[in-house]
Amino acid sequence: MTEETLLSIENLKVHFPLKTRGFSAPKSFVHAVDGIDLKIAKGKTFGIVGESGSGKTTTALAVMRLVPITSGAITLGDQRLDRLEGEELRRARRHMQIIFQDPYSSLNPRVRAGAIVREPMDLMDVGEKSEREDLVAELFRQVGLRPEQQALFPHQFSGGQRQRIGVARALASQPDLVVCDEPVSALDVAIQAQIINLLRKLQAELGLTYLFISHDLGVVQYICDDIAVMYLGKIVEMGDRISLFKEPLHPYTWALLSAVPSADPALRDRADRIRLQGDPPSPIDPPPGCGFASRCPFSQALCTMEAPQLRTIRTGHSVACHFVSDDGVPPQRKI
């Protein structure tokens, strides 16, 4: 690939210590993110999908340096984010911003909308002081709000409008990377479309790079260029949109795709649908083999003993499964 890489993550691990009584050192950890690698090209949208607890949001927060990183490297541009501390980290935050899932809890209810958007500029020295008022007004216009609405408090806006304020705040520091942590999951479907289209428009106008976290495959298919599927803190499959949705290789991706509700009876009753039973194993003591083995219809003895590595099947499409053949044939159902 000739594209310039903006964000690269190497072997990222985030383990949370379990709360222990008193002052003793924690004995066990929640393996929220357990060694993932990915690269995002400048100006592209990279999606991470997975069910609740798969570690996708933790990945987003780790990139934002909002949770402690256990090990691994995160590089934004030419800067090692994971090594920054204190003042350096504060300066670097300008280049990465985040849009949160819940527009009701992500805006400080005591601060007026204009001040919410202006605050990042004041804290991170964006532009000249005298320009900032105009910059804020311009941002309001860009995200589809009217500049007069700056004086209102968050509770005076609707959910979609609040999310627009969240987008404006994220853009206030003129970042390169915007992490979108399920930015539309809490919104009505009609509003979802507005916000998604807004994000696409802003990407085209400002050349933004998105790390887009979602559990909604429809949204991901619509907005993302590349997609990684996470399960139990690991990436099980990664590929460009077309290849991943047309020819899913990992049984879990397949299961996710067959879980998308459909009004079309032909799709709904397809014989090769995989219906998952049960829950993922606990991330506190993840199993030694493949994390998906306990729910996978194709699992064999090998799967519970050895963890499959992510391997590239074709350009831009890789999978972590023992039984995907090297020429890209997914595991077949035994009759």
Place this chain on the structure above:
Amino acid sequence: MGRNDMSEQANSQIQAASPSFETEVDILTIEHPLREAARMFARNKAAVGGLILLVGILILTLVVPFFYTVDPFDLVWAPLSPPGTENAPFGTDYLGRDILAGIVHGGSATLAVGASAALLAVVIGLSVGSLAGYYGGWVDEVLMRITEFFQVLPTLLFAMVIVALFRPSVATVAFAIGVVSWTAVARLARSEFLRIRSLDYIKAARSISSSNRRIIWLVILPNAMPPLVVQATLAVGGAILFEAGLSFLGLSDPNVMSWGFMIGSSRDYLMDAWWTVTIPGIFIFLTVLSVSLIGDGLNDATNPKLRER
């Protein structure tokens, strides 16, 4: 793409539908937050009533003493004269001291003790609670054990010990009350900080590189204020009552007249001369009530969510 068209359509529909709602919002006059809060407060009848009552009490205890110069310790008339007696409109106590003079001159001590004890309680409680709630971990562990230590002490006994160790004076009584009553504020502040700390707008604040200090003071504290304001006003009322209790037990400066002191010194005569304890009691009641009403009103006025849309 069909999907795209559909969303565009939805987009335009929603934009077409929204103006009526938005103009409605803009009718709200945009004014300074403090002015807005003052306006909200003024609309709250109970709070305004409380404020008027408190102003009246402050005038009575701070201004009236200059005009009603009878010394509250002077013997002015026959002991236990009922209210309405010549020279002693509120009657006299068992030594013949003027009760009106006691009310007028004793109020300032009561109010001073109440206010400064509550202030001390809020300062200690807020510092301990906010640090424990915000930082969590071992900071929380240590601070909460200390809080529990103060919580399990019998408060009245502990305050009595402090007052007895030092010479009883307005300052020591206020200190003793403050030291025994900050735990409720600390617990409340901690729980509020714990709750707010985990909200997304704190993550947002951190991601726009706010310092811990900024987050604690400018982001979390204003949002934690409503219950804390109410708690603080309750603390004022509680401190006034506590002072009355200590005075009742004889643990106050015997050279300073206060409402609690009046009740304490006349308690043996309650059956024969109700006015000696009832009149100062009514003034304590009115003071605590006015402060609580104001606290409630402040809470409502400073909470943007409760404002009309």
